[in-house]
Amino acid sequence: MSVPAAPLPAPSAGWSSRLPRGTLGLGVSTLWLSLIVLLPLAAVVARSGEGGLDAFWSAASSRQAVAALRFTLLVSLAVAAVNAVAGTLVAWVLVRDAFPGKRILNALIDLPFALPTIVAGLTLLALYGRNSPVGIDVSFTQTAVALALLFVTLPFVIRAVQPVLIELDREMEEAAVSLGAGPARVFTRIVLPNLLPAILAGGALAFARAVGEFGSVVLISGNIPFDTQVASVYIFKQIESDNPVGAAAVSVVLLALSLLVLVAIRALGRRGARTQRRAA
Amino acid sequence: MTVARPWRLGLRALALGYLGALLLVPVGLVFYRTFEGGLGEVWASVTTPAAVSAFWLTVTVAAIAVPLNTVLGVVCALALVRGRSRGRALLDLVIDLPFAVSPIVIGLSLILVFGAGGWIELPFQVIFSTPGIVLATTFVSLPFVVREVVPVLREVGEEQEQAAATLGASRWQAFWRITLPSIRFGIVYGTILSVARAIGEFGAVSVVSGRISGETETLTLLVEKRFNNFDLAGAYAASTVLALIAVATLLALTLVKPRQETSS
Numbered sequence: 001m002s003v004p005a006a007p008l009p010a011p012s013a014g015w016s017s018r019l020p021r022g023t024l025g026l027g028v029s030t031l032w033l034s035l036i037v038l039l040p041l042a043a044v045v046a047r048s049g050e051g052g053l054d055a056f057w058s059a060a061s062s063r064q065a066v067a068a069l070r071f072t073l074l075v076s077l078a079v080a081a082v083n084a085v086a087g088t089l090v091a092w093v094l095v096r097d098a099f100p101g102k103r104i105l106n107a108l109i110d111l112p113f114a115l116p117t118i119v120a121g122l123t124l125l126a127l128y129g130r131n132s133p134v135g136i137d138v139s140f141t142q143t144a145v146a147l148a149l150l151f152v153t154l155p156f157v158i159r160a161v162q163p164v165l166i167e168l169d170r171e172m173e174e175a176a177v178s179l180g181a182g183p184a185r186v187f188t189r190i191v192l193p194n195l196l197p198a199i200l201a202g203g204a205l206a207f208a209r210a211v212g213e214f215g216s217v218v219l220i221s222g223n224i225p226f227d228t229q230v231a232s233v234y235i236f237k238q239i240e241s242d243n244p245v246g247a248a249a250v251s252v253v254l255l256a257l258s259l260l261v262l263v264a265i266r267a268l269g270r271r272g273a274r275t276q277r278r279a280a
Numbered sequence: 281m282t283v284a285r286p287w288r289l290g291l292r293a294l295a296l297g298y299l300g301a302l303l304l305v306p307v308g309l310v311f312y313r314t315f316e317g318g319l320g321e322v323w324a325s326v327t328t329p330a331a332v333s334a335f336w337l338t339v340t341v342a343a344i345a346v347p348l349n350t351v352l353g354v355v356c357a358l359a360l361v362r363g364r365s366r367g368r369a370l371l372d373l374v375i376d377l378p379f380a381v382s383p384i385v386i387g388l389s390l391i392l393v394f395g396a397g398g399w400i401e402l403p404f405q406v407i408f409s410t411p412g413i414v415l416a417t418t419f420v421s422l423p424f425v426v427r428e429v430v431p432v433l434r435e436v437g438e439e440q441e442q443a444a445a446t447l448g449a450s451r452w453q454a455f456w457r458i459t460l461p462s463i464r465f466g467i468v469y470g471t472i473l474s475v476a477r478a479i480g481e482f483g484a485v486s487v488v489s490g491r492i493s494g495e496t497e498t499l500t501l502l503v504e505k506r507f508n509n510f511d512l513a514g515a516y517a518a519s520t521v522l523a524l525i526a527v528a529t530l531l532a533l534t535l536v537k538p539r540q541e542t543s544s
Contacts, residue, residue, distance in 0.1 A: 258380035
């Protein structure tokens with residue numbers, strides 16, 4: 001659509017008239033975010049560094065804190081990996097397959113986002129806890145933590161892959177088949193490379209969510225130090241036992257991790273957009 | 281179909297099995313367990329004074345946090361998309377922080393600012409009181425409206441607003457008559473997501489609330505308390521209330537979404 005250019009002020013010409021709105025909106029936004037988000041997070045960073053770098057280091061590297069952080073990282077990575085595979089599978093079935101009830105199932109995929117995390121934990125405990133009707137009791141094990149994290153992160157990869165799969169040009173696949181490629185080859189050579197940025201982005205979001213997760217894990221994990229205790233539960237225990245410096249130190253580690261993932265997702269998104277532009 | 285039938289059926293069975301074991305059967309079981317003992321019992325357990333007060337606290341907190349985030353979310357989205365100033369990239373990153381930061385860290389951060397000996401001393405109590413719960417809820421549900429409105433604003437473009445301006449509309453008129461109607465479904469969608477998150481928040485609220493029964497206990501905290509007190513039936517009943525709200529949210533979203541897609 002080409003709008004006649006004459007009545008439109010060029011950005012530089014309209015700058016003075018535009019300045020108030022842009023500046024006011026940005027000012028209000030910055031103030032709001034600073035008050036609600038940045039100031040509190042800054043307080044965490046400040047508190048963790050209150051006793052100097054040594055105090056921070058000794059709080060963040062206490063044996064229990066390190067064990068909790070390591071378990072959190074490993075289980076989150078595992079959960080992201082499982083999500084990458086299972087999420088892609090579910091997305092493929094939802095897009096390419098047809099069966100009765102597909103639309104309802106598609107709507108239910110978002111349930112873990114809508115369901116309160118504490119309810120998610122209770123839900124899993126009902127089926128896989130001590131009074132399990134199917135005879136599987138994983139409560140208070142590392143498996144239980146992984147299960148809870150898989151539940152709350154379920155939609156990320158599916159919802160990232162689905163739109164890409166819908167847009168994906170079927171002709172490429174048909175051409176490959178007509179040239180004699182088997183289904184496995186078509187998938188690894190054509191479908192997967194196209195989905196990879198979305199799978200990675202969804203996996204990264206799932207990882208970020210898993211690293212900070214609390215509500216769904218707190219009931220089912222049993223919170224056993226050096227075993228099933230995740231970082232967020234460790235921080236919670238430190239707050240409860242009135243050790244804000246210890247809590248803040250581990251919080252800063254988690255904060256740094258979330259920032260890293262956010263920046264990585266942005267970089268990934270920019271690269272994805274660039275390859276899309278090149279393809280177009 | 282490029283995939284042979286046995287393959288397709290196998291993949292379908294795998295996907296459905298995964299979803300069933302992880303999502304559908306557990307959630308179904310909680311509903312079943314709740315109503316196992318009959319409706320009367322459920323009703324009694326969700327109408328105890330503690331439960332009723334928890335319900336109203338949850339609603340009150342959402343009723344404050346969500347409108348705040350909706351109005352300021354639209355302002356943020358406009359600043360991000362229409363603004364010409366620098367610093368937008370940083371703003372963009374900060375808006376996503378509440379999604380990435382652990383709710384426990386959010387709770388801790390509020391204690392460190394507003395708690396005893398914190399950075400800001402207010403004349404009224406914040407931590408272990410309703411204002412703290414409102415702040416925590418506002419923090420965690422902050423990005424939803426922004427994130428839903430930004431892509432819609434980008435897609436709509438500025439041409440109509442500029443046309444309105446050349447025809448003599450004030451900026452305010454252009455916003456009410458042009459911008460707002462074109463982003464309304466994005467706002468509604470983001471608001472519904474905010475409501476779901478606000479009602480369901482547990483981690484951040486559990487740090488700042490102090491869990492005073494009948495005063496600072498939200499529905500999600502009630503679920504945890506009942507579970508820890510071995511009142512499983514009560515925990516299931518309160519969970520079912522929350523799960524029904526979640527399902528209603530999903531329904532609302534599916535109702536809004538197709539209209540949003542056709543409207544753009």
